[in-house]
Amino acid sequence: xxxxxxxxxxxxxxxxxxxxxxxxxxxxxxxxxxxxxxxxxxxxxxxxxxxxxxxxxxxxxxxxxxxxxxxxxxxxxxxxxxxxxxxxxxxxxxxxxxxxxxxxxxxxxxxxxxxxxxxxxxxxxxxxxxxxxxxxxxxxxxxxxxxxxxxxxxxxxxxxxxxxxxxxxxxxxxxxxxxxxxxxxxxxxxxxxxxxxxxxxxxxxxxxxxxxxxxxxxxxxxxxxxxxxxxxxxxxxxxxxxxxxxxxxxxxxxxxxxxxxxxxxxxxxxxxxxxxxxxxxxxxxxxxxxxxxxxxxxxxxxxxxxxxxxxxxxxxxxxxxxxxxxxxxxxxxxxxxxxxxxxxxxxxxxxxxxxxxxxxxxxxxxxxxxxxxxxxxxxxxxxxxxxxxxxxxxxxxxxxxxxxxxxxxxxxxxxxxxxxxxxxxxxxxx
Numbered sequence: 001x002x003x004x005x006x007x008x009x010x011x012x013x014x015x016x017x018x019x020x021x022x023x024x025x026x027x028x029x030x031x032x033x034x035x036x037x038x039x040x041x042x043x044x045x046x047x048x049x050x051x052x053x054x055x056x057x058x059x060x061x062x063x064x065x066x067x068x069x070x071x072x073x074x075x076x077x078x079x080x081x082x083x084x085x086x087x088x089x090x091x092x093x094x095x096x097x098x099x100x101x102x103x104x105x106x107x108x109x110x111x112x113x114x115x116x117x118x119x120x121x122x123x124x125x126x127x128x129x130x131x132x133x134x135x136x137x138x139x140x141x142x143x144x145x146x147x148x149x150x151x152x153x154x155x156x157x158x159x160x161x162x163x164x165x166x167x168x169x170x171x172x173x174x175x176x177x178x179x180x181x182x183x184x185x186x187x188x189x190x191x192x193x194x195x196x197x198x199x200x201x202x203x204x205x206x207x208x209x210x211x212x213x214x215x216x217x218x219x220x221x222x223x224x225x226x227x228x229x230x231x232x233x234x235x236x237x238x239x240x241x242x243x244x245x246x247x248x249x250x251x252x253x254x255x256x257x258x259x260x261x262x263x264x265x266x267x268x269x270x271x272x273x274x275x276x277x278x279x280x281x282x283x284x285x286x287x288x289x290x291x292x293x294x295x296x297x298x299x300x301x302x303x304x305x306x307x308x309x310x311x312x313x314x315x316x317x318x319x320x321x322x323x324x325x326x327x328x329x330x331x332x333x334x335x336x337x338x339x340x341x342x343x344x345x346x347x348x349x350x351x352x353x354x355x356x357x358x359x360x361x362x363x364x365x366x367x368x369x370x371x372x373x374x375x376x377x378x379x380x381x382x383x384x385x386x387x388x389x390x391x392x393x394x395x396x397x398x399x400x401x402x403x404x405x406x407x408x409x410x411x412x413x414x415x416x417x418x419x420x421x422x423x424x425x426x427x428x429x430x
Contacts, residue, residue, distance in 0.1 A: 128192025336377025
């Protein structure tokens with residue numbers, strides 16, 4: 001599309017429907033202005049008035065805490081917070097990305113896609129995505145992009161995976177005729193994090209950002225995960241899904257995050273298996289005494305969380321399908337209790353006097369006890385960062401004020417589940 005046409009295209013009925021499906025009715029005008037701004041900045045920075053729009057959301061994890069890396073089950077959803085970009089091919093071997101949010105200008109040569117010694121930062125992540133396309137037999141090329149994001153960084157809603165899926169959607173559209181599916185996108189994002197960041201991540205974040213809506217995912221066969229979209233909206237039961245950012249911990253938590261999959265896999269190794277998805281709970285319990293000796297007690301506790309969390313995801317999906325919403329909320333609470341007590345990812349044992357997540361959970365549980373409703377749990381990787389709260393809408397304003405008085409202004413985010421995942425925004429459709 002051309003810059004001169006953007007304003008009229010954004011005002012079309014079809015664009016308003018698309019923006020509503022992405023951001024909600026009340027956010028249509030705000031986000032139309034956002035796309036207009038991105039278009040104008042792209043044209044200004046790259047001296048090019050012809051481009052395409054792209055969007056990729058962050059995600060919320062509803063069930064299945066720390067299960068995907070051991071090929072377990074997850075219930076997750078795309079959220080309205082997203083990375084958006086205006087982008088165009090540039091007929092060179094250079095990828096130029098300007099990030100407005102992080103004040104970066106990245107320039108990557110396709111002739112040099114090796115990671116840096118640090119294996120960290122956005123340039124390495126971008127190189128890993130491009131290399132991932134090549135490793136999977138797909139084409140890449142040079143392009144220019146102006147990117148902005150409102151996905152909260154370092155807050156458990158997958159700002160990095162959102163960016164990864166945004167880049168995947170661009171490379172797929174510009175150079176591969178949209179041949180890739182969401183699983184291919186996710187695998188490329190995982191490849192980048194595993195190989196270029198040395199991060200032991202699974203496919204959860206990328207799949208949830210790529211798919212759109214609420215999805216149940218079974219990663220037992222990681223090459224062909226079973227994906228099921230669940231027809232459910234929290235609005236339909238008059239509930240809000242709320243993320244509370246408790247504040248980023250001061251310690252480097254990389255070792256804490258990595259310890260979870262490593263210890264789970266250590267427990268699986270007792271049975272000659274790579275991941276716990278290949279072991280049954282019954283077999284594990286028969287051998288638990290020997291597994292304790294082999295892998296250690298914390299590994300045993302984390303393995304027990306894995307097995308029971310998988311069962312909870314199945315039960316959550318069944319409860320949603322049968323409209324047993326009180327049961328669904330009880331399962332959210334049970335997931336949170338298991339993460340806190342069995343998985344043990346609510347604070348760092350290396351920095352035990354800093355417990356922002358557990359403080360936020362305790363404050364929330366006191367609030368929920370008073371209103372006799374709702375549910376809460378740690379969200380995402382844990383150890384610091386974010387909790388999830390499900391709350392009747394009538395209490396959202398009161399809860400927000402309550403938490404912001406205690407944790408700081410702006411810590412509460414009300415999330416909407418959006419219909420689409422990572423997409424090329426075709427505004428020319430009728």
